[in-house]
Amino acid sequence: xxxxxxxxxxxxxxxxxxxxxxxxxxxxxxxxxxxxxxxxxxxxxxxxxxxxxxxxxxxxxxxxxxxxxxxxxxxxxxxxxxxxxxxxxxxxxxxxxxxxxxxxxxxxxxxxxxxxxxxxxxxxxxxxxxxxxxxxxxxxxxxxxxxxxxxxxxxxxxxxxxxxxxxxx
Numbered sequence: 001x002x003x004x005x006x007x008x009x010x011x012x013x014x015x016x017x018x019x020x021x022x023x024x025x026x027x028x029x030x031x032x033x034x035x036x037x038x039x040x041x042x043x044x045x046x047x048x049x050x051x052x053x054x055x056x057x058x059x060x061x062x063x064x065x066x067x068x069x070x071x072x073x074x075x076x077x078x079x080x081x082x083x084x085x086x087x088x089x090x091x092x093x094x095x096x097x098x099x100x101x102x103x104x105x106x107x108x109x110x111x112x113x114x115x116x117x118x119x120x121x122x123x124x125x126x127x128x129x130x131x132x133x134x135x136x137x138x139x140x141x142x143x144x145x146x147x148x149x150x151x152x153x154x155x156x157x158x159x160x161x162x163x164x165x166x167x168x169x
Contacts, residue, residue: 004090018044035155123160
């Protein structure tokens with residue numbers, strides 16, 4: 001199994017009504033060399049200003065040349081997952097309830113398939129189980145600062161997961 005740490009930024013609370021505007025991923029393996037980042041044009045006129053502000057982008061920037069349409073973004077991500085996360089990719093996220101919801105919806109809506117299947121793993125839950133304390137948080141294990149750039153955040157979470165996996169041995 002190949003763990004792929006994923007993080008997204010969105011301009012609202014749910015996919016469809018609101019948009020995923022940035023997606024980052026990294027294969028969880030020593031060196032964290034297989035990395036992915038893409039910016040995605042909004043699919044809806046709706047947005048929550050505070051949610052968008054977290055990403056660091058303005059609404060106008062989201063329609064600029066660095067942003068691609070949803071179908072292109074998800075086809076590109078699916079190809080990257082197939083090339084870098086073999087034999088079986090497993091989606092992992094800090095907040096998989098939120099991140100998975102957007103990524104799964106975008107995959108099925110735009111390209112009709114999800115290379116991760118129907119499952120995801122929550123990094124925080126994994127850590128809580130390892131330390132046997134539901135109040136503990138893994139975030140102190142990150143080396144890369146949490147910047148709300150989805151690739152930076154995926155890398156930091158992947159660093160934490162590598163540490164957790166070492167502890168599980």
